[in-house]
Amino acid sequence: MADFTIDQGQTLPIFEDTLSYSNGKLAEPESVKFVMRSPTGTEPLNLKGTAAVVTKAAGTVSFTPSASDTAVPGNYLANWEAKIAGSPMTFPTEGDLWVQVQPSLTASEAMIVGLPEVKDHLFLPSTDHTHDATLERFIKGVRPLIENLTGPILPTTYDEWYEGGHSTIALRHVPSYGYGASPIFVLMAVSEYRGPIEYNLSLVPTPTQGSVYSTMGHGELGTIVRRTAGGGTYAFWSDPSHPQQSVHVVYHVGQEQVPENVNMAAIETIRWWFETTQAVGRGSLAAADNETMRPMVALPYHAEAMLAPTRRPPVCA
Numbered sequence: 001m002a003d004f005t006i007d008q009g010q011t012l013p014i015f016e017d018t019l020s021y022s023n024g025k026l027a028e029p030e031s032v033k034f035v036m037r038s039p040t041g042t043e044p045l046n047l048k049g050t051a052a053v054v055t056k057a058a059g060t061v062s063f064t065p066s067a068s069d070t071a072v073p074g075n076y077l078a079n080w081e082a083k084i085a086g087s088p089m090t091f092p093t094e095g096d097l098w099v100q101v102q103p104s105l106t107a108s109e110a111m112i113v114g115l116p117e118v119k120d121h122l123f124l125p126s127t128d129h130t131h132d133a134t135l136e137r138f139i140k141g142v143r144p145l146i147e148n149l150t151g152p153i154l155p156t157t158y159d160e161w162y163e164g165g166h167s168t169i170a171l172r173h174v175p176s177y178g179y180g181a182s183p184i185f186v187l188m189a190v191s192e193y194r195g196p197i198e199y200n201l202s203l204v205p206t207p208t209q210g211s212v213y214s215t216m217g218h219g220e221l222g223t224i225v226r227r228t229a230g231g232g233t234y235a236f237w238s239d240p241s242h243p244q245q246s247v248h249v250v251y252h253v254g255q256e257q258v259p260e261n262v263n264m265a266a267i268e269t270i271r272w273w274f275e276t277t278q279a280v281g282r283g284s285l286a287a288a289d290n291e292t293m294r295p296m297v298a299l300p301y302h303a304e305a306m307l308a309p310t311r312r313p314p315v316c317a
Helices: 115-121 132-150 260-275 301-306
Strands: 004-007 015-018 031-037 050-055 060-064 074-084 087-091 097-102 156-162 168-170 183-194 197-203 214-218 223-227 247-255
Touching (some): 031 050, 183 214, 260 301
Parallel strands (some): 004 097, 197 214
Antiparallel strands (some): 074 087, 156 247, 168 223, 183 247
């Protein structure tokens, strides 16, 4: 659980803490600075908020963040840099603090399954928010594992480059057209680059509507075909100097609704991840240590079986 939690773009609540040494004795800070850094960053954030010593004798300090300090949601490492008798010292003296900036509901990303569904499946009370951060991380983590097998589930726009030289291009991200699927396939733009000059290709629904500069998409096959006049095909232009950047494609794919089997596979995987970290009542053993029937895998076998109707064959670009 995070030491401090705040919503994206908010300035309240104020972060309050009591500084103490490893032996439990209270520190008496003369001044204090609050430091935050992303776990993947190499430099601390340039915070605009205000840090202050509330009561020196009690070791209490506070930090009032600015809106820019909490503009980017995520988890951050943090600590207090205090001056004690004129010398610098960092608190806590062991480890770091954890600050969680929760995404705004108006700006948060779509998720493959909702947190309430997961908590209900785990029989956790909706009022218990102790594990929310962990479960939301699991929800985000399960999406790429599932979409690696099924193709895009959440509608996403892809902006990609391809090599020309042939009349058909296989797209890298193709939605499933399997049982229970409601695929979305929208070809938005295709263009060829001949040197620095871009030639936009018109998007046609049938071969008979083809023109000299046109292309046609096929969602279920996950392909686009270069069309020409009279319903014929023609090779996409291939730049001899940079063939891999000859054809620019923008398309939007996914599912109108998350298929029920995908939903079940997601919450079952999250349940399995969550429960294998829980103690089993034998010393310090967790459920993961109690595994004897199968090795630890990213997706449990029964979840992979649930995804079978929605799986798609791999596509080579």
